[in-house]
Amino acid sequence: MSIRRRLWARALTALMIAATPALAIDIPVVYLKQVRDAPPVLSNLDPLPEDLGLAGAEVGLADNKTTGGFMGHNYTLEMAVVPVGDDIAKAAEEALARSPFLILDVQGADVTAIADLPAAQSALLFNAADPSPALRGEDCRTNVFHTLPSLTMRADALMQFIRFKKWDKLALIEGTHAGDLAWSKAMTDSATKFGLKIRKSKTWAFDADMRRNAAQEVPLFTQELGDYDLLLVADELNDFARYIPMNTWLPRPVAGSEGLVPTTWSRVVEQWGAAQLQSRFHEHAARDMRPQDYAAWAAIRTVGEAVTRTGGNDPKALRDYILSENFELAAFKGRPLSFRTWNGQMRQPIPLVTQTALVAQAPLPGYLHQRTELDTLGTDQPESTCKAFQ
Structure with a gap:
């Protein structure tokens, strides 16, 4: 349905509603x-x-x-x-x-x-x-x-932005909780979908108080990741990710659960x-x-x-x-x-935000779809494994 016809249909519906007794x-x-x-x-x-x-x-x-x-x-x-x-x-x-x-x-x-x-x-x-x-x-x-x-929608929003920025070399730190692992998998799968590759990853297993040790522990921990353009962090519990930015061995941006975050709202x-x-x-x-x-x-x-x-x-x-x-x-x-x-x-749409600003909103320009650009985020119909709706 065209935009004009849709507007006419909505206007007609509104008039019918107004004319109908409560x-x-x-x-x-x-x-x-x-x-x-x-x-x-x-x-x-x-x-x-x-x-x-x-x-x-x-x-x-x-x-x-x-x-x-x-x-x-x-x-x-x-x-x-x-x-x-x-x-x-x-x-x-x-x-x-x-x-x-x-x-x-x-x-x-x-x-x-x-x-x-x-x-x-x-x-x-x-x-x-x-x-x-x-x-x-x-x-x-x-x-x-x-x-x-879904996690897939959020991950796709982030990967669209990463492709736009041409950040080709990615590294990943993931937590140990189930939510962390699920978010890590979503970002890894989405990176593959958009032709990106996470070159090296590490698991965060510290249980020390990072409020005192972050400046010492995080640089050493991230040094082993080698060179990268962007560091992805999977920490859905909001546990350790806050201590990663500004403490990495290399001065690189952070995204995922901290830094640049794809979110519902x-x-x-x-x-x-x-x-x-x-x-x-x-x-x-x-x-x-x-x-x-x-x-x-x-x-x-x-x-x-x-x-x-x-x-x-x-x-x-x-x-x-x-x-x-x-x-x-x-x-x-x-x-x-x-x-x-x-x-x-x-x-x-999925906002991509920092603590203080809206950086972008996905889908980003250039990501086209035959139905709606919103379907570039998440599992599209041809790839869906949902059988019940069929």
Whole structure:
């Protein structure tokens, strides 16, 4: 559909909505959170907020109510917290008895276990916390949408920038935790995809206090990497990466989990009206909006947009609309977001940021695609191992 026809279609839909008498419907949403034990890290400078994710959903709820209030749409949000070790499947069944719309703050196997519950077959589940490529691949489920970008999408965004900069010689430091290894693999696979090569890598296995030893240990550790243009760091726990920049043996830029970071969202994103969302979130939560907050916000806003456009709350009708070419979500990233029909992943630009600035936003110019340039980030349809959506 051309841009002009799409604009006409959206304008016509808006007029039809305005002319339709308000029909009172309820749209209850449950934010299901599994509490997890966090492994120890070298620094406690950035503790995770207790309302991580939930705060984003709450801001999205307020946005939905702004439009829904004029149309008789009653949005509610409930949080269900599952303590460490408790039965997540049982909690999910109880949540599904109250709502067919769940935002999942759970990990890996728990996402698929919830999706496979009989009560979930007619529900809409939104994965707002797990970036695993497998959940968008061989472990995909037709009732699960992913509003958090995959590791593959983030890695592809970074590699597009590296190719643009012509940094051909790469080195890598990876941590030992599962998240570190997954991020390291994503960056390594993406480097291969874009014709780049990581020439040497090392594993970070220090357990000493780097606040005192970084200036001595890091230069020696990185000296063995030889010459390189850019040092990639895989540290998803935000454990040691903060001590790498400015302490390397060679004066080289750092990227990955520190330095230049590909991310879902950051406080430094201010263009495309994003400053307005940042301000509203900060007013609500008294902190900066984080990637998981944005993913939860996008999840509940997806429900709100679909309900507004279809005028109903039937999960099947909403799913069909969300996967159609008519669905678009204005989400403060410079272009409307949509969902991939082959694995349920939300298409979205990926900001490349430092602590204080937006450096670039992928997809970068020159990376073309027959459908949309957003599909240059992550697993494209021909390479997808997701069979459920077929």
